[in-house]
Amino acid sequence: MTDFEAGQDFLSTLKGRRSIYHLGKADVKDEEIESYLREIFSSVPSSFNARAQRVLLLLGNENMLFWRDLVPGALKERYENNPGDEEVLAKRRGLCDSFSKGNGTILFFSDSKIGSALKGTFKEYEPAIDRFLAQEVGMDEYAMWLGLSKIGMGASLQHFLGLETAVRAAYDINPDWVLDAQMPFGSIEKAPAAKDTAQAPEHFRVIG
Protein backbone atom coordinates (compact mmCIF):
# COMPACT_ATOMS: atom_id res chain seq x y z
CA MET A 1 0.00 0.00 0.00
CA THR A 2 1.26 3.48 -0.82
CA ASP A 3 1.90 5.41 2.38
CA PHE A 4 1.45 9.13 1.70
CA GLU A 5 1.51 9.88 5.43
CA ALA A 6 5.12 8.73 5.48
CA GLY A 7 5.56 10.84 2.36
CA GLN A 8 4.45 13.95 4.29
CA ASP A 9 7.08 13.22 6.92
CA PHE A 10 9.67 12.92 4.15
CA LEU A 11 8.55 16.22 2.63
CA SER A 12 8.87 18.02 5.93
CA THR A 13 12.43 16.67 6.23
CA LEU A 14 13.24 18.03 2.77
CA LYS A 15 11.61 21.37 3.46
CA GLY A 16 13.36 21.70 6.83
CA ARG A 17 16.82 21.73 5.25
CA ARG A 18 18.14 25.21 4.57
CA SER A 19 21.47 26.97 4.15
CA ILE A 20 22.54 28.05 7.63
CA TYR A 21 25.40 30.52 7.81
CA HIS A 22 25.41 31.54 11.49
CA LEU A 23 26.75 28.61 13.45
CA GLY A 24 27.48 27.84 17.08
CA LYS A 25 28.48 24.77 19.02
CA ALA A 26 25.64 22.24 19.40
CA ASP A 27 25.71 20.17 22.58
CA VAL A 28 26.50 16.83 20.97
CA LYS A 29 29.43 14.44 21.22
CA ASP A 30 31.87 14.33 18.30
CA GLU A 31 31.68 10.51 18.28
CA GLU A 32 27.92 10.62 17.86
CA ILE A 33 28.17 12.95 14.90
CA GLU A 34 30.93 10.83 13.38
CA SER A 35 28.98 7.60 13.63
CA TYR A 36 25.78 9.20 12.30
CA LEU A 37 27.55 10.74 9.29
CA ARG A 38 29.41 7.48 8.61
CA GLU A 39 26.10 5.64 8.35
CA ILE A 40 24.68 8.24 6.01
CA PHE A 41 27.84 8.03 3.88
CA SER A 42 27.64 4.24 3.62
CA SER A 43 24.02 4.41 2.44
CA VAL A 44 24.60 6.75 -0.51
CA PRO A 45 24.61 5.08 -3.96
CA SER A 46 27.38 5.32 -6.55
CA SER A 47 27.62 4.55 -10.26
CA PHE A 48 28.45 0.88 -10.86
CA ASN A 49 28.63 0.70 -7.05
CA ALA A 50 32.26 1.74 -7.47
CA ARG A 51 32.12 4.09 -4.45
CA ALA A 52 34.35 6.90 -5.66
CA GLN A 53 33.13 9.28 -2.92
CA ARG A 54 35.60 10.31 -0.23
CA VAL A 55 35.01 12.36 2.89
CA LEU A 56 37.24 14.05 5.44
CA LEU A 57 35.41 15.01 8.63
CA LEU A 58 36.99 17.80 10.68
CA LEU A 59 35.74 18.05 14.24
CA GLY A 60 36.37 20.26 17.27
CA ASN A 61 39.69 22.08 17.23
CA GLU A 62 40.46 20.88 13.69
CA ASN A 63 37.31 22.58 12.47
CA MET A 64 38.31 25.78 14.21
CA LEU A 65 41.83 25.69 12.70
CA PHE A 66 40.46 25.01 9.22
CA TRP A 67 38.29 28.13 9.21
CA ARG A 68 40.57 30.31 11.32
CA ASP A 69 43.87 29.57 9.53
CA LEU A 70 43.74 27.35 6.45
CA VAL A 71 40.87 28.92 4.52
CA PRO A 72 41.72 32.58 5.32
CA GLY A 73 45.34 31.81 4.30
CA ALA A 74 44.17 30.50 0.92
CA LEU A 75 41.78 33.44 0.54
CA LYS A 76 44.57 35.91 1.21
CA GLU A 77 46.69 34.31 -1.47
CA ARG A 78 43.80 34.38 -3.91
CA TYR A 79 42.71 37.97 -3.33
CA GLU A 80 45.81 39.87 -2.26
CA ASN A 81 46.71 40.75 -5.83
CA ASN A 82 43.19 41.99 -6.57
CA PRO A 83 42.64 45.14 -4.51
CA GLY A 84 39.13 45.56 -6.00
CA ASP A 85 37.95 42.40 -4.28
CA GLU A 86 38.10 43.69 -0.69
CA GLU A 87 34.35 43.47 -0.23
CA VAL A 88 34.25 39.85 -1.35
CA LEU A 89 37.20 39.04 0.87
CA ALA A 90 35.57 40.68 3.90
CA LYS A 91 32.36 38.73 3.28
CA ARG A 92 34.23 35.43 2.97
CA ARG A 93 36.21 36.17 6.13
CA GLY A 94 32.94 36.79 7.97
CA LEU A 95 31.73 33.36 6.87
CA CYS A 96 35.01 31.76 8.00
CA ASP A 97 34.59 33.35 11.41
CA SER A 98 31.06 31.99 11.76
CA PHE A 99 31.99 28.50 10.50
CA SER A 100 34.95 28.29 12.90
CA LYS A 101 32.44 28.44 15.77
CA GLY A 102 30.53 25.36 14.60
CA ASN A 103 30.96 21.69 15.52
CA GLY A 104 32.63 20.51 12.36
CA THR A 105 33.10 20.55 8.62
CA ILE A 106 32.76 17.79 6.06
CA LEU A 107 35.11 17.98 3.08
CA PHE A 108 33.79 16.11 0.04
CA PHE A 109 36.04 14.57 -2.61
CA SER A 110 35.86 12.21 -5.60
CA ASP A 111 38.58 9.66 -6.22
CA SER A 112 39.65 10.31 -9.82
CA LYS A 113 41.50 6.97 -9.93
CA ILE A 114 38.18 5.15 -9.59
CA GLY A 115 36.82 7.35 -12.39
CA SER A 116 39.73 6.40 -14.66
CA ALA A 117 39.26 2.70 -13.88
CA LEU A 118 35.53 2.93 -14.68
CA LYS A 119 36.29 4.65 -17.99
CA GLY A 120 38.61 1.76 -18.89
CA THR A 121 36.14 -0.94 -17.89
CA PHE A 122 32.88 0.52 -19.16
CA LYS A 123 33.98 1.97 -22.52
CA GLU A 124 30.45 2.70 -23.64
CA TYR A 125 29.90 4.96 -20.61
CA GLU A 126 33.27 6.66 -20.74
CA PRO A 127 31.86 10.10 -21.71
CA ALA A 128 29.41 9.95 -18.78
CA ILE A 129 31.75 8.88 -15.97
CA ASP A 130 32.85 12.38 -14.90
CA ARG A 131 29.20 13.38 -14.70
CA PHE A 132 28.43 10.29 -12.62
CA LEU A 133 31.24 11.13 -10.17
CA ALA A 134 29.94 14.69 -9.79
CA GLN A 135 26.41 13.38 -9.19
CA GLU A 136 27.63 10.90 -6.56
CA VAL A 137 29.41 13.53 -4.56
CA GLY A 138 26.29 15.71 -4.83
CA MET A 139 24.22 12.85 -3.43
CA ASP A 140 26.61 12.57 -0.49
CA GLU A 141 26.34 16.27 0.12
CA TYR A 142 22.57 16.33 0.00
CA ALA A 143 22.20 13.22 2.19
CA MET A 144 24.48 14.63 4.88
CA TRP A 145 22.87 18.08 4.68
CA LEU A 146 19.45 16.51 5.17
CA GLY A 147 20.76 14.23 7.91
CA LEU A 148 22.25 17.13 9.84
CA SER A 149 19.05 19.13 9.43
CA LYS A 150 16.97 16.20 10.67
CA ILE A 151 18.88 16.14 13.99
CA GLY A 152 18.45 19.91 14.39
CA MET A 153 21.85 21.05 13.17
CA GLY A 154 22.47 23.81 10.66
CA ALA A 155 24.78 23.42 7.66
CA SER A 156 25.58 24.97 4.30
CA LEU A 157 27.29 23.82 1.15
CA GLN A 158 30.41 25.85 0.39
CA HIS A 159 32.67 25.97 -2.65
CA PHE A 160 35.60 28.04 -1.48
CA LEU A 161 38.03 28.07 -4.39
CA GLY A 162 41.78 27.56 -4.34
CA LEU A 163 41.91 25.33 -1.24
CA GLU A 164 43.29 22.17 -2.88
CA THR A 165 47.01 22.71 -2.26
CA ALA A 166 46.58 23.74 1.37
CA VAL A 167 44.10 20.91 2.07
CA ARG A 168 46.38 18.28 0.50
CA ALA A 169 49.35 19.50 2.53
CA ALA A 170 47.50 19.88 5.84
CA TYR A 171 45.73 16.52 5.87
CA ASP A 172 47.99 14.33 3.71
CA ILE A 173 45.29 13.87 1.08
CA ASN A 174 45.75 11.26 -1.66
CA PRO A 175 46.66 13.19 -4.86
CA ASP A 176 43.94 11.30 -6.77
CA TRP A 177 41.22 12.85 -4.61
CA VAL A 178 39.52 15.90 -6.13
CA LEU A 179 38.01 18.34 -3.65
CA ASP A 180 34.41 19.27 -4.46
CA ALA A 181 32.95 21.16 -1.50
CA GLN A 182 32.97 21.96 2.17
CA MET A 183 30.01 21.62 4.55
CA PRO A 184 30.40 23.50 7.85
CA PHE A 185 27.81 22.55 10.47
CA GLY A 186 26.81 23.42 14.02
CA SER A 187 23.93 24.83 16.03
CA ILE A 188 21.59 27.22 14.22
CA GLU A 189 22.33 30.71 15.54
CA LYS A 190 20.17 32.59 13.03
CA ALA A 191 17.17 31.22 11.17
CA PRO A 192 17.16 31.66 7.40
CA ALA A 193 14.71 34.00 5.65
CA ALA A 194 11.61 32.44 4.06
CA LYS A 195 12.29 31.01 0.62
CA ASP A 196 10.38 31.50 -2.59
CA THR A 197 9.51 28.03 -3.84
CA ALA A 198 7.30 29.07 -6.77
CA GLN A 199 8.04 27.32 -10.05
CA ALA A 200 7.39 28.18 -13.65
CA PRO A 201 5.11 25.54 -15.22
CA GLU A 202 7.78 24.50 -17.71
CA HIS A 203 10.17 23.58 -14.88
CA PHE A 204 8.11 20.50 -14.05
CA ARG A 205 6.11 19.19 -16.98
CA VAL A 206 3.69 16.31 -16.90
CA ILE A 207 2.34 14.37 -19.86
CA GLY A 208 -0.28 11.72 -19.42
Ligand SMILES: Cc1cc2nc3c(=O)[nH]c(=O)nc-3n(C[C@H](O)[C@H](O)[C@H](O)COP(=O)(O)O)c2cc1C
Ligand atom coordinates in the same frame (compact mmCIF):
# COMPACT_ATOMS: atom_id res chain seq x y z
C1 LIG B 1 25.45 22.52 -6.17
C2 LIG B 1 25.26 23.64 -5.17
C3 LIG B 1 26.32 24.50 -4.92
C4 LIG B 1 26.21 25.49 -3.93
N1 LIG B 1 27.31 26.27 -3.62
C5 LIG B 1 27.21 27.19 -2.63
C6 LIG B 1 28.35 27.93 -2.23
O1 LIG B 1 29.44 27.79 -2.75
N2 LIG B 1 28.19 28.83 -1.22
C7 LIG B 1 27.00 29.01 -0.58
O2 LIG B 1 26.90 29.85 0.33
N3 LIG B 1 25.90 28.31 -0.95
C8 LIG B 1 25.99 27.40 -1.94
N4 LIG B 1 24.89 26.65 -2.29
C9 LIG B 1 23.61 26.87 -1.56
C10 LIG B 1 22.54 27.55 -2.40
O3 LIG B 1 22.87 28.89 -2.64
C11 LIG B 1 21.23 27.40 -1.61
O4 LIG B 1 20.97 26.03 -1.44
C12 LIG B 1 20.06 28.06 -2.34
O5 LIG B 1 20.21 29.45 -2.36
C13 LIG B 1 18.72 27.71 -1.68
O6 LIG B 1 18.72 28.03 -0.31
P1 LIG B 1 18.45 26.92 0.82
O7 LIG B 1 19.67 26.01 0.84
O8 LIG B 1 18.31 27.67 2.11
O9 LIG B 1 17.24 26.14 0.44
C14 LIG B 1 24.99 25.65 -3.24
C15 LIG B 1 23.92 24.79 -3.54
C16 LIG B 1 24.07 23.79 -4.46
C17 LIG B 1 22.91 22.85 -4.68
